[in-house]
Amino acid sequence: MAKAWMPGVERIVGGPARTANGAGAPRAVWTVTGSDPGVWSAAEEARRLLHEGRTTHLVWNPLSGEVVQLLAATRRAGVALGSTATYHQYLDHGDEGRVCLVVAVVGTEARPFTDGPMTGLPSLLEWLGSWAVPRTWPAGPPGTRGVGAEESVRAWSRGGHFGHDQVPGSVATAPGRISPGRVLSGAGGGTGEQGVSLFSEGSAVPRAHQDPQPSVIN
Template identity: 30%
Template sequence: MPDPWMPQALKVDLGDHAPCDPAFPAKAIAHITGDRKATAGAPLDLVPFANLKGFFTGDGRGRAPHVLWDPFTGAFAQFFPATSRSKAVYDAAGGTRTNRAGKVVIQIEALFFPHCRVDGRVFARLVDTPCKGWGELNAWTGSWGVPDVWPMGRPASLSRNTCPADKWKSQGGWYAHAHVPENDHVDPGSWPAFVSQPSGPSPAGPRFEPFPGTSFFQAGRKSPVIAGMHARLVAEDCDRYTSDTDIDVWGPGDVRSYAAWQQKLGLEGGAADGIPGRFSWDRLGVPGV
């Protein structure tokens, strides 16, 4: 059976689970958070991932999706299992039960608004971002039987195009928030192309260094894995080191820099203590040694 919780996502279970309707085919619904109104002439900084995660666990829990996705870092937070409905689309009483109309109805909110600014660069469309983590997200929805098709067409603009009731009931696949019956939204405006499956055998060996376990990260530990991690933290603008020597030895600079990475992913408190965990390690992508 597929995993109800996306393995790459930080699990933030809101409870209040409710079943979907298996009489309908499997669906995914694409959203953007759209949390700020910016323009090409007046761009605005992207809202931090932690802020949106806090919103969906606080005042916005009644509008929470299954998954919040940061396309700039590849971070994910998941609030409901795939087997439950989420609450990110309007569902009129006595209507089509839009949040439940499928074996699964997996709703994804991409952390994005048009003309957001990240590290000094402005992004007009979601597809202009790095779309980090999209491959993992696409694979996970596919594991639940959501086909890689857009019954109403892949979104290409911020415009409304309501899906006819018979198509909504009979065709599985990906729908934009702009397509969902009973709703009036126009997002997401764009969405990355589906990830093609490789035609040949996978290359031998892991692409990235597997998580070595928290006990690996002890003071004085020397390893090329730590050197590789050091380089990735610097590349992610999480450099809190005070020296360029002994980069392959675990020390206080690694703790400070890794805590900065955890905070960049939206982790807080004890989850941002500077000691690697599987979630943050897999998001960092340390090259195999």
């Protein structure tokens, strides 16, 4: 049975959010925060996105496995996904589908998170699947920008998993050149030399810090 809140994860209430009566295939959209997962925790990045008014449903640190939820699955994300003009009106594609669940991965475009550990990914995919999000990636690998507008809309209409840059009308470039196959398989991902994360020279546990970190989420 689908649960509005992912079981066993921290909740940080995301404030007021839209509840659109979307129709059509369920979707999940993947983006990145633009920050080092060896330094920034999911909770810290979730609070920053909340402060900036760019809430996503989940924030996930793939090194520690920490997941924080800001919005119930029945709410619409605060972050802009993409819009296109229909009958002289702009349609926000984040309002389409039974659900459109947005996952912000603590990571950067330059270092695809699928190249490193993906701790906790199976549980995350299980929750997305409970909302009937098909375990498919219709638009192909993100980060290529080789798909035309009409093809992008057709892929979007099928539902499934998408990169932020693959939402029709999106101006985002995230999440970078990640591997859809590794995400959908629920595999743990790879590591750098000597089994250390590609992001960190030491522990995979996020360290304390003071300075704010800018986001690439548009």
